[in-house]
Each structure stands twice: as structure tokens, then as C-alpha cells.
Amino acid sequence: MLALQKVRPAVGLEFRAVDAPLEAPPGEAIVRVHSAGICGTDLHIADWTPGYESMAGAMPVTLGHEFSGTIAKVGAGLSDTLVGRRVTARPSTTCGTCAACLAGDEDNCSNRKGVGIGRNGAFAQFVCVPYSNCHALPDRLDMGIAALTEPMTVCAEAVKTAEVQAGQRILVIGPGFIGQGIAVLARAKGAKVVVIGRNDGPRLGALRAIGFEHLVDTAEIPLEEALAGYPPFDAIIEAAGVPALVSATLPYLKKRGIFTVVGIHSKPAEIDLVRLVRLHQQIRGSYRAAAHDWDGVIAFLAENQETISKLVSQRLPLAEAMTGFTAAHDRTASKVVLTIGGDA
């Protein structure tokens, strides 16, 4: 099968012909991939930006960690009746043998491996994952939308961390898919949402198409000018990974407000801590959602697939993945989903 792989610890990705997995190890399932999303992490891995060095030991490794598909085969210990089940999967796998895992604290597993990062992922016809990482999909949920479950769980975790409530004013920084998903989930909670980006016409345009009105492109209007018209925000959620934007937007957070950082930053941010103390504000980080939150996100996607589908700007076959990488890189794309299997 064709697989899009990271072959060496340097810039670039390669298409390679690899053997499809024939048998699943005990407790694992071979999933026939239907759709897989390209995410910022994949771009970083392709560009070989610092922070992914630990992948080197797994290379060559197939990328792709946000996906949907159908179980094609199961390993020992699993029932054959699972074959044919439509699933998505949590990409973070745990070892089951380290001290944390043995103590039931899998979240702190010291040997975590990410599907599509530390072990083969879904930019190929088949991917093998522990069955315990799989989540069943409702029949009505489109497979192309279901592939967005993983990034939407990241969004849901951010909204939870920020304690977004009905009636609040929320500022979202960065209109990539994570920022977009945060905006959608915060709006669904009844919050009023402002989203800012920079040179982000297509991605802000996707938000406009699903009914957001308070959208700011700081390439067109300076941040200070754009935010001057709004009262201080109850919460700010940062999903751009630009340290300067943390310092630049903190002055717009209200007293006792919560600033949540979701973006991955390549440099430290400079923060006025005196102001933070006097205004009794909090800065929180938000990362992976817990396993028990996945089914709620899947249900949300099923209820809102019309809306979410408008955030997918391109669907491409696997062989044209690099076109998608370029578009995502140039921010001309909102979200790119690769359609890998046919009619699952």
C-alpha cells in the first residue's frame, strides 16, 4: 500500500510502498482508513521544526493521527464481530507495562506512542491501533467529518479548561481548525465569540460562512484598534502559537479572567506578571482531552456536521497529499482531509 512517511530526521516527507499489516497484534485492530486530516503537527513534522526529535527512533513511520475508518481485522482477544465497525481512534497509545500504567494512571504512561508520530499512522490504506483506543461512530456521522474527532477533542478540552459559560465574551486567537473548533464549541455553549487572525482571509471566511460576525484580520486593522470596541473578555483562548500575541492580548482580559494557551510556541512569551497578579487572572495550558470526553465530541459532530463540513476546505486523495500540505502551510486552506478509502 502507499504510505506517506517521515523517513529521516530532516525536512520532508516521502511516499513509499509498504506492506499492509496482515495480522493485528493481540488487543489491536487493523482499520481500513476512510479519511484522515492533515494537522499543524503534520506540518511541523514535515518541516522538521524542533520538538519532534524523539520520532527518529520510529522512522520510517507513516504519518496521520486524525482519522476514521472501518475495522478490517482484529487480533487475539477481540471478537470477530467487531469487523466492519466504523470507528475513529485516540492517537495516543499507552504501554500497559510501566509503573504509571500498572497503577491505573495511564495518562502518565512513560512510554506513550502517538499513532502517526511514534508508530505508523493513517496516511495509508490501513492503520493498526489498540482496540481500546477506538471509539464507535454513529451511522449518521459522515466519515469525512468523523476524521476531525481528534482535533475537536483538543478544542473541547480548551473550552472546558477556559470554563466557557453562556453569556460570556470569548476571544479566540488563531483561526486554524483548532481556533475554529473552539469558536464553534464556545458559541454552542452560548458565549459571544470574537476571532482574530493575521493574513487569514480563507480561514476567517470559513468562520463567516458558518455565521460568525466578529472576525478580525490584524493585517487589515491593528489589534488595538480592532479590540478597542469590545469590553474586556471573560476568557481568551490562544490557538495560534505566536508568543507576541499572548502579551498583546492579555490587556483585553477582564479581572479574574482565564487565559488558556493551546498553541505550540517555539519561543517563550513575555508577560506582564504584575498586571496579572493585580487583576487576579489565570493562565492555563490545555492539551489532550481525556478518553471519556471523546464520545461527547463524536455526538456533537454528528449533530453539527453541516456546520463542521464548511470548515473542511479541501478533500484530496492520498496521492495528492502534498498539495494539501502546501495549502495548509500557506493558510489558503481551512482544513484539508485526505480521502483514502472508498466506500467504507
Ligand SMILES: [Zn+2]
Ligand atoms: Zn492533529
Ligand SMILES: [Zn+2]
Ligand atoms: Zn505505560
